[in-house]
Amino acid sequence: MVKTKIAVLVSGGGTNLQALLDAQQSGALTAGEIVLVIASNDKAYALTRAANAGVPAVVCSRKALGSQAAFETAISQALAEHGAELIVMAGFMSILTENFTSQWPRRILNIHPSLIPSFCGKGFYGLKVHEAALAYGVKVTGATVHFVNEVPDGGEILLQKAVDVLPGDTPEVLQRRVMEQAEWKLLPQAAQMISEEIGREKAE
Numbered sequence: 063m064v065k066t067k068i069a070v071l072v073s074g075g076g077t078n079l080q081a082l083l084d085a086q087q088s089g090a091l092t093a094g095e096i097v098l099v100i101a102s103n104d105k106a107y108a109l110t111r112a113a114n115a116g117v118p119a120v121v122c123s124r125k126a127l128g129s130q131a132a133f134e135t136a137i138s139q140a141l142a143e144h145g146a147e148l149i150v151m152a153g154f155m156s157i158l159t160e161n162f163t164s165q166w167p168r169r170i171l172n173i174h175p176s177l178i179p180s181f182c183g184k185g186f187y188g189l190k191v192h193e194a195a196l197a198y199g200v201k202v203t204g205a206t207v208h209f210v211n212e213v214p215d216g217g218e219i220l221l222q223k224a225v226d227v228l229p230g231d232t233p234e235v236l237q238r239r240v241m242e243q244a245e246w247k248l249l250p251q252a253a254q255m256i257s258e259e260i261g262r263e264k265a266e
């Protein structure tokens with residue numbers, strides 16, 4: 063079957079991008095191929111990971127482009143140039159509006175570092191999610207892969223995995239455990255699932 067072309071959107075360290083690249087290498091991600099990385103800023107270490115893997119990368123910065131519309135147009139152009147069929151948001155910290163998301167129904171995945179609907183939505187990203195979980199005192203947290211629509215963290219849930227909160231956890235320690243035990247497994251698994259689905263649709 064022809065592989066589904068995947069674009070990965072990143073903003074920071076890119077450990078989830080690395081998990082996808084590793085899954086491609088190990089044969090856990092066979093139905094899809096990462097053809098493009100789009101970073102929301104030129105400082106993202108994820109860009110180095112893309113270069114090391116020989117994957118083309120572009121920077122689309124909302125700030126540099128001057129408006130949300132120009133930002134979304136630049137992303138759309140890059141996606142079209144590389145023939146992307148599936149978008150995976152892997153630590154992408156910019157908001158995409160309905161103008162963009164409505165063009166890609168069930169074709170944008172996002173990983174969020176909590177069990178949605180806890181600790182999600184506007185203002186909950188990165189370490190802040192784990193700070194909020196610890197402040198609330200939950201004993202179980204986790205990660206969620208969901209489809210992206212116009213509601214921040216509000217699209218249909220695809221996969222979730224629970225992770226224990228342990229006594230003495232700091233936000234950093236908890237973040238690392240959630241990544242290791244949940245995020246780096248769930249995201250490649252979800253990318254494989256939806257790549258297969260797209261492949262089947264194309265074969266029909």
Ligand code: GAR
Pocket residue numbers: 073074075076077078079152153154155173174175186187188191241245
């Ligand atoms: C990950 O924990 C990801 O789930 C989270 O940011 C981190 C990015 O790490 N995403 C969000 O909070 C999105 N709302 P990474 O750059 O090393 O993959």
